[in-house]
Amino acid sequence: MQSLMTNLLVADSILIVIAVLMQPSKQQDALSALSGGATDLFGKTKSRGFEAFMEKVTVVLGVIFFVLALVLAYVSSH
Template sequence: MYNILLTLLIIVAVLIIIAVMMQPAKTDNASTALSGGAAELFSKQKPRGFEAFMQKVTTVLGIIFFVLALALVYISSH
């Protein structure tokens, strides 16, 4: 059981890396780097299409990764 969960954890980790790399780049200029992007905080549009889908995929994979990690800790301690 431990080996199966460990294998699933590695697969999910690779999928998270791929999902993050596939997300569209957000263009930041020098003013947002210096001000911390505070001007864009309230003007942010809701992501649509591919960007929204990739954010949801990344969130779901992150939750699965967290649950698998906790399950591995529980199994290894018992």
């Protein structure tokens, strides 16, 4: 059981890295973080299409990662 959870955790970690690398770059956001970004305060738009899909995939994979980590910690301690 412990080795299965470890393998699932490693596979999920690899998928998280791939999902993060596939997300479109936000150079405008990075630039505004350095300059203060006050102009973007009220101009926030919702992401659509591929960007929204990749954000959802990343969130789901992150939740799965934490659940697997907690289950693995519980299985390891008992």
